[in-house]
Amino acid sequence: MLDIQNLSIRFTRYTFGLKKKEVCVVRDFDLSIAPGQVMAVIGQSGAGKSLLAHALLGILPRNAKVEGRILFKGKPLTPERLSALRGREIALIPQSITALNPLLRVGVQVARAARLSGISKKDVPTTVRRAFSRYLLRKEVAHCFPFQLSGGMARRVLTATATVGMADLILADEPTSGLDPITAREALTHLRELADTGKAVLLITHDIAAALQVADMVTVFCAGTTVEVARADDFKGLDQLRHPYTRALWDALPANSFIGTMKPIERTSDAAGCPFQPCCNDQNTVCGQSTPELKDSGEGRVRCHHA
Amino acid sequence: MITQFLLVKIFRLILLIAAVATLSFLLVSSSPVNPVDAYVGTAMLRISQDQREIIAKRWGLDKPPVERFGRWAGQMATGNLGVSTIFNEPVLSVIGKRFVTSFWLMALAWSLSGALGFGLGLIAGAREDTLLDRGIRLYAYTMASTPTFWVGMILLMVFSVSLGWTPVCCAWPPGLSAEQATLWQRLHHLLLPAVTLSLIGIAQITLHTREKTIEALRSDYAVFARAQGESIIGIVFVRALRNVALPAVTLQFASLGELFGGAVLAEQVFAYPGLGRTTVEAGIRGDIPLLLGIVLFSTIFVFTGNFMADLIYHLVDPRLRKTAGAIS
Known part of the structure; x- marks a missing residue:
């Protein structure tokens, strides 16, 4: 469904008046998802995960530059193709319920999303009604304004808005952040259901435990790069995990050792070497000299000189 | 409630x-x-x-x-x-008569500046940092820092004196009474003072609407709308119009005080016999009852503007409307 190779996202900033400076937020990012799959992208908060979703939709700010190969359904995803697919075949479930316009009725917003996804005007009401009932939203909710909904309801409205157009690729950006466990569980179940109907779901989150509940595969995102691709099952034990960063994340889980030994990783611009090197316990001279390639390892992949 | x-x-x-x-x-x-x-x-x-x-x-x-x-x-x-x-x-009958004359001037200027200012603000905000936006902003900043009477004098020199398109003074042709003048004649005399007033009034509403439009375009709901395939034009005119228009309407009603102040100056320049010019006359010639009357009248006028702004917010903003409904 989606195949990303060597994706990089750069921002041009002006420092001291007219001096241009390029900041590289994501580089050498690889990812692939098949239909029917939930692929989790996990990484620390602020690692640029949301930018990934925005890059895939082509809605980054104007000063951003995206490079790399993105194949969607086997064909390159050019900006022109993307603007035709956005909202029709690729949809976003946003991070926060502020993504609903506070001054428009919920039903109007879902209907607009349906219309934009290419559904004909006369079919919109039926489609919207179906989307509402799919997520157990009563008919009356359509006449509500967002401030009249509970947090869980608002999240279901967001999911309904994103899925009303039956997109094949769903990007869920931190769908569980700020939710109580029951509501979070419900949101994740909805993603699993979508995948089970044959859609590809990209679940972007910093919450590993939540992601593992529903994901088939996990891409570990560190300092803007893919460091490991693993099956969700690999997270059952430490020895199945390939990269020291993944193991450190696993160790930090409350259910495991619950130890956080890592300091946050600062991106040291375009310097050579392994991105994880400053925090790694297993490093030697080669780690500082060259960036490791992403290589196949069992059913997953890993980017480490020692794996 | x-x-x-x-x-x-x-x-x-x-x-x-x-x-x-x-x-x-x-x-x-x-x-x-x-x-x-x-x-x-x-x-x-x-x-x-x-x-x-x-x-x-x-x-x-x-x-x-x-x-x-x-x-x-x-x-x-x-x-x-x-x-x-x-x-x-x-005093009451003087104020009544003069206000009617001023009312048409202020109403025309107010609606012109509101509609044009809102439109320009939307365009500037939607096309942020383009040449168009810069041009609109330059205009707005220039007008915001230009005195009303000066604009009035320039327009008078160009359109009335040099080109002769518009009359030099008054609300109707000299020698006629208000009742004798035709609607067309009155509109003709109204044109230049109203344009003067609205040229100045546009600046504030344009800059305000531009800010609100940019804010709306950067909001989470606009990003989500773009992810659904909405264009910038679609976001501005379909999604965010209400969010931008609501504060603009409030601002426009709250600016009645400035409109009144502007009318005093514009009427003086164009010798337009409205309430503004009467205020100046009452002041210069020491007509204390009339002056006090006008002060009280303008108090009520400005208060009404602010009151309307408040009322519209209560009626249009669903967040205020629904809570109001829930309590009563």
Whole structure:
């Protein structure tokens, strides 16, 4: 469904008046998802995960530059193709319920999303009604304004808005952040259901435990790069995990050792070497000299000189 | 809920009028204007000191200020604002007639500046940092820092004196009365003062709408809308129009005070016989009853503007409307 190779996202900033400076937020990012799959992208908060979703939709700010190969359904995803697919075949479930316009009725917003996804005007009401009932939203909710909904309801409205157009690729950006466990569980179940109907779901989150509940595969995102691709099952034990960063994340889980030994990783611009090197316990001279390639390892992949 | 809202507003209006009345009475009594001199005017030399004292006594000017204020406030409360000395007519009827003339000027300028300013603001915001946006901003900043009377004089020089397209003065052709003038003639005379007023008024509403549009385009809901395939134009005109228009309407109503102030200057430049010009005349010629009357009238006028802004917000914003409904 989606195949990303060597994706990089750069921002041009002006420092001291007219001096241009390029900041590289994501580089050498690889990812692939098949239909029917939930692929989790996990990484620390602020690692640029949301930018990934925005890059895939082509809605980054104007000063951003995206490079790399993105194949969607086997064909390159050019900006022109993307603007035709956005909202029709690729949809976003946003991070926060502020993504609903506070001054428009919920039903109007879902209907607009349906219309934009290419559904004909006369079919919109039926489609919207179906989307509402799919997520157990009563008919009356359509006449509500967002401030009249509970947090869980608002999240279901967001999911309904994103899925009303039956997109094949769903990007869920931190769908569980700020939710109580029951509501979070419900949101994740909805993603699993979508995948089970044959859609590809990209679940972007910093919450590993939540992601593992529903994901088939996990891409570990560190300092803007893919460091490991693993099956969700690999997270059952430490020895199945390939990269020291993944193991450190696993160790930090409350259910495991619950130890956080890592300091946050600062991106040291375009310097050579392994991105994880400053925090790694297993490093030697080669780690500082060259960036490791992403290589196949069992059913997953890993980017480490020692794996 | 709505009755409570109205009661609070009416109570505030009464307080405001009391405060404005006290303050302006204080200012007028300590000003060097002598109402008797102003009344007598050019006949000053033919009137003896005794006669002046008779007038002063008749008007109660020999009484202490507190008592004078009490009598004036009492009369005012019954709706009697006195008689204008320059027009020799009750103050209320002078204000009524002049306001009608001013009203068309202000209404035209207000709706022109509101519609154009809002439109320009939307365009500038949607096309942020393009040449178009820069041009609109340059215009707005220039107009925001230009005095009304100066714009009026420039327009007068260009369109009335050089090109001769518009009349040089007044609200209708000289020699005719207001009733004799045709609608077309009146509109023709209204055009230039109204354009002057709205050119200036556009600036504020444009800059405000531009900010709100940019804010809306950067909001989470706009990002989500773009992810659904919405274009920038779609976001501005379908999604965010309400979010941008609501504060703009409020601002436009709240700017009635500035509109009134602008009208005073514009009417003076174009010799347009509205309330603004009357204010200047009353001030210069020491017509104290008329001046106080106009002060009170403009207080109510500006208050009404702010009140309308509040009311519209309550009626249009669903967040306020629904809570109001829930309580009542």
